[in-house]
Amino acid sequence: KQEVTQIPAALSVPEGENLVLNCSFTDSAIYNLQWFRQDPGKGLTSLLLIQSSQREQTSGRLNASLDKSSGRSTLYIAASQPGDSATYLCAVIQGAQKLVFGQGTRLTINP
């Protein structure tokens, strides 16, 4: 059974810092991996989708990498801003297009 783990559970950094969020998964037989952002009490906003054949994807200040063989993905956020404060969720896509989510990393950017 696929298990997705995100470390750290919470992270607080000053504005302007670059930071890395980690995601690991136990079964490397995945189709894709998707990173989401969730604001308190709100829905899930897709940030980046990495196809299983890709190593990384970039969107603005965000860069996500994928290493299937080691079961790891990272989300790199450059020049963090207070508006980046949210919970970041990693999810792997496998079998019948089902998403398996991690617990999330709660990120706080301090002005």
Place this chain on the structure above:
Amino acid sequence: EPEVTQTPSHQVTQMGQEVILRCVPISNHLYFYWYRQILGQKVEFLVSFYNNEISEKSEIFDDQFSVERPDGSNFTLKIRSTKLEDSAMYFCASSRTGDGYTFGSGTRLTVV
């Protein structure tokens, strides 16, 4: 940008009552899903729907749950007899190709 729309945003119901959560997926998407998130817990898969039938369902999706696509635009989740433990945020999602999902903003269901 196209959106997945969910209604209502918040519903309060008494234990034992039936509820229907509604979703309008993105119009050219073919795959539809329901997920739920109990407060403080992971987002969990409930069911996937493709070609007018359930393609996969989780252990959570027992006989109390059903899904329907009654017309070309709506996708509904019905809970027949709600329990306290059904209180959660329910998310609808859709996908055009089965990889890469767009989620709605969720319905917060509170069972009292």
